[in-house]
Amino acid sequence: MAGARAAILARLWGALVREPLPGVQRQAYGGDTRVTLPGGERIIGSTALALPFAVPPEGMRLVTDTVAVDDPVELLRAVRLPGDAVRLATEIRSSLAGLALARAGQPGPQGGGPALEVLAGRADGLALLEQSVVDGHPLHPCCRTRIGMSEAEMLAYAPEHRPTVTLEVYAVPPKRWLTTGAGLAPRLPVHPWQREHVLSAYPFLKPTGEKIAARPLMSLRTLAAVGDPTRHYKTAVDVQMTSAVRIVSPAAVRNGPVVSRLLTTLSADLGLQVWPELAAGAVLGEDGTPLRSLAVVARRAPRPGPNEVVLPIAALAAPSPADGRPLIREAVTLGYGGHPAGFLADLAALIVPVLLTLLHRGAALEAHGQNLLVTLSHGRPTGLSYRDVGGVRLSPQRLRRHGADVPALHGDLASDDPAELRAKVLASGFAVALGEPIAVLAWEYGVVPELLWRLVRERVEVVYDSLPPHAVADAHAVLGEPLPLKATTAMRLAADPLTDVWASLPNPLAA
Template sequence: MDAPDVAGTAAALREHRPSLVAAFLASVPPARAAILTRLWGALWREQVLDPRRLGGPPPPVFGPPVRSVLVDGRAFDDPGVLAGALALGPGFRRELDNSVANLALAMTAPPSPFGGLTGAEQSIVDGHPLHPCCRTRIGLSTLDVLAYAPEHHPDVRLRIVETDPARWRTAGVPVPPRFPVHPWQLPRALASGLVRDTGVDVPARPLMSLRTLDVGTGHVKTAVEVQMTSAVRTLSAAAIHNGPLVSDLLAALDPGIVVLREVSAGTVLDDAGRPQRALGAVWRDAPPPDADVLPLALLPHRPDLLTPGFFRDLVGLLLPPLLELLERGVGLEAHGQNTLVEVAAGRPVRVYYRDLGGIHVHPGRLARAGHAMPPLVGALPTGDARALRTKVLASAFATVLSSLVAALGDEGLWGYVAEVAGRCVSAEDRRAVLEEDWPLKATTAMRLAADPLEDRWCPVPNPLRETLR
């Protein structure tokens, strides 16, 4: 599959987009540094190798870029070369090299011409803040990246395909046996023989996730057999089944944040009745079109907006509903892509949450809160309170709030976080939130594991602990 590195990307640009070559080559050094920084942090935190081999002090989770690192007394400035020297596998090196190339290409993009949420999401150039494969797109050529990646602001035409009604499994509000297919995926979908091309196109614009697009009436998540970060972005049968059910559950819980409901979902069955991960779609609500909404991942790049006062207001909006939901049995994976904030007059006024496939639901806590457990399948249901807390702590606390405090350069803000969390957290969760080390997703260890989709975590110091001493 396509996975162009710097040399391959430069060659493609020379042939097809020569005007971008100079800017691309100038962006390669900072892109290498950005990926190297993510890999370096992972090597320290995730026990990928013996830390005695690493030179220098451990880096902060959200620290400045590093241009060179020492391993076994040898200096490295290229993450792919470092991965090769550490024998982390040719596949991982290939992904790092592709990530560097795509990040450098992203750095050449002009500002998004679109307003609203689409423009805000397309303004995020560097992808996952901690994953060294933050811009990996295995399967896409350089021209594909320019044609479909959100940071390049393309207009995308989704193609409507249809299938036989007997093959169609739908959840939530019933939809007819037809659905939109991403144009990159279309030849693969038609080759399955399970769907037919209607010839109808739908104009769309990609959001932060290349495969999720704004179609004007809402957002649609499509299946695209491209590896981005650690996963190939298809749609599991569990995701199709669970999304509308969890939407209904959260509406009943009335959590104090706006949940963008997964209204409908559908997948195609093969001759044996098995759902096909690459043939389906999820239809999701969008925020009001007249609201000024942006993902939390954009805030570290908006110093004009992110002030200590803005941060405190955001903490006051975000933590009470997250911790109340945790007590009642729902652990939201409130990271910077899934969580949005509405801004009015320069202040945060409302929080939105989307993408329900990564949450956990605890039946015992839910029953204690007076709600029945819906018939969820897969990994969403859990009876493990630690797993439930981990979803919230790793995303909202160890990632989002930590990145915002680092961007503001003010560790004193943790005192306000401790104050708000201390008022809202249940006695059952108090110690984990306020005192114990927080979990952080071990993205590199996951990528190198036999099952890269199995969640792995590493501990990071809890800054709230220091404020309570």
């Protein structure tokens, strides 16, 4: 429990130091930072432990005016944060319980060969590597929040506990079924949590007897079939995980197949493999509205080649099943003889051109560590994949300029605001998808992070040298403006916790 407390306290402390919270002031002195809250209360802690992806020691403490605390829930009791601190405390309490359970349930190192070699070429390797991600979101203090799920249910369904989950398929009256893309028969695969907690309100859904054994991926509600691990099902689970209840919205049902096809076309010359959302389906309510609690998206993942593993970028920081050290160390050893700069340079060479060229063309990917995946061959990055199109932003103006057809879009995917488009890409793909591997390499190898970021900057400059002159505004923002990062704690304290709020970090790409 001490390690879980420190991990979440460090995430919360980082948020208090960097996020735009009303009336909060910060002052750094020596190796510490003092945060002064609107009511005058003060919190003092290590400046280094407030940095993104910091690795806190067990027993990490923050000092308030009245007490020293090593527990994030105690900190929220001791001070008055602006906004809905009661909601945040409830969510962090759930996160702390979930993370402690996750860490307590991990097996020790298994020994044997490197996991990246043992799992090479295996279709189930993706799920097994995703399930090695124990701590969840690397910056969010609600990294393991699962409000509405009991401890027994977390053990039965959460990926870090490595279960096999049985999806049951229910027959839907054809007149109550909406399907998109290639089309799904009126059959709804239902997550067992949803079956137990939601399905009784819909007696017209009848079990078919068909069952699908599947392994949960990082998002818990998305699962890979055991019989064919390339078949993925994004299911609805009415549980709050991190910041949102994980339903499948009507917009996701309608957008998924169309947007994944568009992204495939836009990136055809860039080497990005977009995992197609082949079809989606939703039960219709009595008024004809798709029900977000009774919907599914069918996705197809690629099969790895004989010497390949495919894994989310986030899994590079996860402990290897072989020795418990970050998986990125295996890649650096296998592919680069222990020299981390070579790995980072090759990873950046895959990520940077794809994200910035697609931004220029009108597609801003939400390329965080769960959605962006890398193919490794003998430890070397050789391919890039993207999945889950629900968080992208598409600029009709930029798409038309590029000569692309703009499909009908539902929900909030369409935006021509350049600041919103850039923030989506930079906060996910640069601050997190590149920021976390750089932080882990710096920690593991004693490398100065600025040297690794310089390799990223060089790749950015090459990309913008090759793009048309009207990309100059994007280039100036990427290389000169503060780096955006989603302010997840400020959002949880806000009256509307789902509206994006951005923190600003010093830009490591700036000259």
